[in-house]
Amino acid sequence: MSAEWIEYAEARLTKAGYRRGASRRAVIELLAEGHCAMTAAEIEERVRAEGRAVGRASVYRTLEQLEELHLVTRLDVGQGTARYEAALPGGDHHHHMVCDTCGKVEPFEDPELERTIARLADRVPAFTVGEHDVVLHGECERCAS
Amino acid sequence: MSAEWIEYAEARLTKAGYRRGASRRAVIELLAEGHCAMTAAEIEERVRAEGRAVGRASVYRTLEQLEELHLVTRLDVGQGTARYEAALPGGDHHHHMVCDTCGKVEPFEDPELERTIARLADRVPAFTVGEHDVVLHGECERCAS
DNA sequence: ATAAGAAGTAGACTCAGTCTCATGTTTGAC
DNA sequence: GTCAAACATGAGACTGAGTCTACTTCTTAT
Secondary structure (H helix, E strand, C coil), rough: HHHHHHHHHHHHHHHCCEEEEHHHHHHHHHHHHHCCCCCCCHHHHHHHHHCCCCCCCEEEEEEEHHHCCEEEEEEEECCCCCEEEEECCCCCCCCEEEEEECCCEECCCHHHHHHHHHHHHHHHHCEEEEEEEEEEEEEHHHHCC | HHHHHHHHHHHHHHHHHCCCCCHHHHHHHHHHCCCCCCCCHHHHHHHHHHHCCCCHHHHHHHHHHHHHCCCCCCCCCCCCCCCEEECCCCCCCCEEEECCCCCCCEEEECCCHHHHHHHHHHHHCCCEEEEEEEEEEEEEEHHHH
């Protein structure tokens, strides 16, 4: 997650007809740093901490646009706050484990799970499956001890 | 989903040390009707529609207690609103498909998916998996056409 | 360089969910 | 049955995420 992703994202946005802007750039740069699953509020706060004024609306608008182009993944872990993370073009599909005690969010991958869900999606004709989220709730090592 | 579930839920609550109360009873009765995945606001509204005054706090408190005893399942479909549904004691574990266009929530079951997740949970030592949610996003038949 | 319109800002607004506290009920003890 | 302690309840204030609005500032095509 890095400079290439920034360029890639900007290119996709331009191709999609969006103009460039400083706020969006700042949000994209932050996401590129790859801190897993930030909330919109965290993003706003961190951009401001860098000394840039940024409107809440700009943050949400940017995230919405990026999500539309599948450049970020929105993730609902059930604490009433959505989280966002940069998505690489070629896959990197993963899910999340949430510690219900401390709130920590941990990513994981599982090809078998992907296959199972793909098969399931084929089997359901009344529904066109697009995205899917698997959220495992539980306790992380530290909280369990 | 019916009268037995109401009695079962009340018995469990009593055993857990809770006293009885009219508001909680009303919420439980509504859940027992089995309308899939209601929001807290819908529950409050429907209880009021029956002519009973009920405080928002009572609804949320009841749902929290029921969730703690695994008598209801809380479900996050990602529209910023939690949904709740009665859970039968002996299983009936299911997941949900959400139509991102019209917001409709449809339940589904899949034993293969359950097995896959159970295997996955065993394989992850750093995390004690408790509950899991699988939410498939997509489009329902009507919206797709 | 300029004008059209997208992008940005601040902050008011909405709405789900939480908290508080005075009041109403339940229950166990007598 | 009566009583009091303790739990349950209701109204509404409060919080915090996310949306909307009105207005300003840039980008970009010409």
